[in-house]
Amino acid sequence: MPTILIVDDEPSIRRTVREILEYEDYDVEEAEDGHEALEKIRSSSLDMVLLDIKMPEMDGMEVLKTCADESIEVPIVMISGHGNIETAVEATKLGAFDFIEKPPDLNRMLVTVRNALDHGQLETQNRRMRQAITEHSTGDLTPIIGSSPAITEIKETIERVAPTEARVLITGENGTGKELVAKWIHHESPRASGPMVEVNCAAIPSELIESELFGHEKGAFTGATQQRIGKFEQANEGTLFLDEIGDMSLSAQAKVLRVLQESRIQRVGGDRSIEVDVRVVAATNKDLLDEIEEGNFREDLYHRIGVILINVPPLRKRREDIPPITQHIAQRVASRNALPNREFSDEALDHLKKYDWRGNVRELHNVIERVLILADGDRIEKADVQRFVTPGAEATSASSDLLYQYEDWNEARDAFEKRFLEHKLHEFEWNVTQTAEAINIQRSHLYNKLNKFNIEREG
Structure with a gap:
């Protein structure tokens, strides 16, 4: 339910407007002067503001200008009993959504309120979209936060390892940030201008993992109605991040090992060998040495992917x-x-x-x-x-x-x-x-x- 702040130094006007808005099922807050209004605008999650211009000490225009200076993005509708064209123009330049006169016409005010709320909602959606686009274009590169000895060591390791072609195995519990470490390795590497392709090995059924990694030709199996390019090809001249590699099937492990040895792949159902230039970074929440003992992971693959080992500690240890x-x-x-x-x-x-x-x-x-x-x-x-x-x-x-x-x-x-x-x-x-x-x-x-x-x- 939208929340609207009424700012006016006259209690009778605040009460009248509140009754009208609450009848329309809006949540309402009040402020009796400009200072109180700014406090609520800064600290509360408001959907719009109805702001009187003439008030003692700090008037509505000063509040509006402060909001503009602080880039506060909430729709503000100015209300005044002494309105004129110059004031309305100035308020609009400072970012006011609209300007209505006292005493406000009921229908005109409600239409303005609805329009202002719609405008605010659209602006919020646009901000989220712009941020999502920005994060996507930068790879959503969150910094690695922390100054604990373990995190400091990880940052130093990334700085030394990223410029090389060494394969990296990142270990740690779920949710510790293994993917973030992989992204920084790619970002700091000479391959940063190339793609970083991620594969969650635990989320792909074992019968589809080979098609996902190496692609397939049309007609290779039931449902293969067209050719598919696999993740290794998509990551050519970039980085392939194999997340939860400990959950990969043994047959897929054997084929990944061959690709790492030969730098060539073969699509499922195909007979042509395709050269790929890919740096592999892998991650797992499992102890792969235990998995090797139990026969669930190939020891030769472990040594291929684990040239550099990085362990991301849980929060309770930092x-x-x-x-x-x-x-x-x-x-x-x-x-x-x-x-x-x-x-x-x-x-x-x-x-x-x-x-x-x-x-x-x-x-x-x-x-x-x-x-x-x-x-x-x-x-x-x-x-x-x-x-x-x-x-x-x-x-x-x-x-x-x-x-x-x-x-x-x-x-x-x-x-x-x-x-x-x-x-x-x-x-x-x-x-x-x-x-x-x-x-x-x-x-x-x-x-x-x-x-x-x-x-x-x-x-």
Whole structure:
């Protein structure tokens, strides 16, 4: 439901316009002067503004000019009881969507509001499209964020390896950023002007992987109604990224090994050998040495693709990188979704570091996006993180903290009990009765525990 800000120093006008807009099912916020209006425009996710021109201290034209100077892209309709052509022209030059006079005609105002909202929605879509085009043209090259020893070593390795033709095997858990490392290797290589072609080996059925990699000729099998160029050919003079190579079938592994040895491919159903010039970068979340022992991966292929080994550690092993990663993701999410830029408090960032992030950067990204969309306020606080992180995500790290933080049994038990109660109270939005029923204790007993551990609701 669109949110509209009414800015006017006269309470009666704000009340009248609010009633009209709320009758049309719009959400409405109010500001009585220019300073309050700017605060709300900067911090709230608004869909449009109805802005009075004549106000004490900071008038509507000053607010409009400030919005233009700060590149705030929200449709603003100016309202004035002292309108003239010059003022309307000036407001339009400063970016006002429209100009209506007091007292506003009901139908004229509602038509203007609808048009302004449509215009704002279109502008938002255009911004997203422009950003998507920009990201596509640059390969969506997110920087590798972090200054931990492990990330510093990865950056240094990329700098040394990228200019060479050495094949690279990137290992790490799901969501750690293996694909990003591969993109930077390509970007920093002499092949950067050529294509980077990605293949998710785990997402392609084993019976189709060879056609996907090497292509096929028309009539090679049922359903092959036309010739298909495979990924190796598409990546000629560029880089082929074989993601989740540990899930590739043994028959496909044998053919990939041959291509790496001979730099030639043969399409499925074809009899012609085609030369290809491709650098292969591979990635996996599996331990390929264990897969070799179990007969699931060829040892000779492992040695071919693993000239350079790069391991991307999980977030829980580089917690100091979580704050800068969080801030970077927050800026991107806000830009993509036309949300106001909001900072995370130091307490919120410290709290994010306590989680184990089993889904790594991918999970962290989802949580930040959820928080920015659903949380209120000018900045993100610790309570917002606690509210919107998936329940149970903190359990492993919290338990680990207790293991190493306490030597005394009673202290450790009390610390766990306090954390458990705080977690459950947050889960039930501090409803003591519901919490007591859920954890199967009497309400009076729960109150005693709250007093014992000095547990109070934040805010």
